[in-house]
Amino acid sequence: MxxxxxxxxxxxxxxxxxxxxxxxxxxxxxxxxxxxxxxxxxxxxxxxxxxxxxxxxxxxxxxxxxxxxxxxxxxxxxxxxxxxxxxxxxxxxxxxxxxxxxxxxxxxxxxxxxxxxxxxxxxxxxxxxxxxxxxxxxxxxxxxxxxxxxxxxxxxxxxxxxxxxxxxxxxxxxxxxxxxxxxxxxxxxxxxxxxxxxxxxxxxxxxxxxxxxxxxxxxxxxxxxxxxxxxxxxxxxxxxxxEIQETKWVRAARGGILHLNINIGQRVEKKQVLGFITDAFGDTEFKVRSPDRGIVISQVQNPLVHQGDGIVHLALIKEE
The missing domain is CATH 3.40.630.10 (Zn peptidases)
Incomplete structure (x- = not known):
């Protein structure tokens, strides 16, 4: 037993x-x-x-x-x-x-x-x-x-x-x-x-x-x-x-080389520039902006990105 x-x-x-x-x-x-x-x-x-x-x-x-x-x-x-x-x-x-x-x-x-x-x-x-x-x-x-x-x-x-x-x-x-x-x-x-x-x-x-x-x-x-x-x-x-109720991915609008200006855990504001995407020669520069106010909970480590890639994940913060 x-x-x-x-x-x-x-x-x-x-x-x-x-x-x-x-x-x-x-x-x-x-x-x-x-x-x-x-x-x-x-x-x-x-x-x-x-x-x-x-x-x-x-x-x-x-x-x-x-x-x-x-x-x-x-x-x-x-x-x-x-x-x-x-x-x-x-x-x-x-x-x-x-x-x-x-x-x-x-x-x-x-x-x-x-x-x-x-x-x-x-x-x-x-x-x-x-x-x-x-x-x-x-x-x-x-x-x-x-x-x-x-x-x-x-x-x-x-x-x-x-x-x-x-x-x-x-x-x-x-x-x-x-x-x-x-x-x-x-x-x-x-x-x-x-x-x-x-x-x-x-x-x-x-x-x-x-x-x-x-x-x-x-x-x-x-x-x-x-x-x-x-x-x-x-x-x-x-x-x-x-406590977070909603998250959102920021995706690359074009392919290229990603340069992020933010860090994991950082709070960002709506329309804040998160970084920019260039080509290999630096001839073009495309700004990446935050679609909402939030906290960076994930980000890509590889700077080579394709169009549509998730590059930054935001935990959305409601307006106080």
Whole structure:
């Protein structure tokens, strides 16, 4: 008979006050090398919420891998109330190849909830839902911007759901952005099961960003204290997050070489010049202006742009 609040993941029973590393089989490479989903389960001494942390659903988004490592380093099972399910690398295939995608070129975060007999992406999504999401009461999914952009640290969540909004407020990132869920995303699939989930966006692909990692680690610590899972006894800085209801992309009206005059996190005014686009010889110069008042939450890092490319992402600020 299982002891009180023993948790079973992939047919492995993890008793209270124990931490266990599991490698759940996913597939085999053409060489027959086995690829597994790494999961660290920390089951607390007392029952409580079951929080999952996931990173690298896009294999080149590595800030979250380090965030989870630092969180696990701070947790002792005997002081934990509830269960922490940590999956530092969900897309192991992409992580190895330093790629956003799976070998079938599918985006894992458009493949949830998946099926047991579908594509590789669909099978991995199904496995994650079965073993992780279905055993959780709350979730935090960690991301960075897609190459070649960089993101300001931000929480994206359904702020119209009161429970999720309180969850997001507890994380205390600089920005808290209301975002509806996309079909096929992990956030959508978890929300369909009534599980509050936060998506943390910060930094850029294939780069460690110290500030983004620090805010992510402290945010998870705040969340665990809010859920009464753990007491870290640390003096964390209050950020007082700004709630955002709408965002807008500024797109390149022409192709060329982009010169931005603004920085990530900067506030801009309507019609403010954000930069300019030239040709390779400097014969022409086209000004890029902000369509609205807002905060720069993402910007492109590669100066070579095509017409229609998203170059600056703004969190829109209502007139005071």
């Amino acid at each position: 299982l002891r009180d609040h023993t948790i079973v993941i992939a047919n492995h029973a993890i008793a209270p006050s124990q931490q266990q590393r599991l490698d759940i089989p996913v597939s085999r490479l053409p060489t027959q090398t086995s690829i597994s989903l790494p999961v660290i389960v920390v089951n607390g001494k007392e029952p409580g919420p079951r929080l999952w942390l996931s990173a690298a659903i896009h294999g080149d988004e590595i800030n979250g891998v380090e965030i989870i490592r630092q969180i696990l380093d701070k947790i002792q099972p005997k002081y934990l109330k509830g269960t922490l399910l940590a999956v530092p690398v969900v897309n192991v295939f992409g992580f190895i190849e330093q790629s956003r995608y799976l070998p079938d070129r599918r985006d894992l975060n458009r493949s949830f909830p998946g099926t047991a007999n579908g594509s590789l992406a669909s099978r991995l999504a199904h496995l994650f839902m079965k073993e992780i999401v279905n055993n959780s009461t709350h979730g935090i999914d960690l991301h960075t911007a897609a190459f070649p952009r960089i993101n300001l640290p931000q929480i994206r969540a359904n702020l119209e759901d009161e429970q999720t909004k309180r969850f997001a407020q507890a994380f205390n990132a600089p920005l808290m952005i209301h975002a509806t869920t996309r079909d096929g995303s992990l956030r959508h699939a978890a929300s369909q099961k009534g599980i509050p989930i936060l998506l943390y966006e910060a930094g850029e692909a294939l780069r460690f960003d110290g500030e983004a990692i620090r805010i992510g680690v402290e945010g998870i610590m705040r969340v665990m204290e809010y859920l009464e899972m753990y007491s870290f006894s640390l003096n964390l800085t209050d950020i007082n997050p700004l």
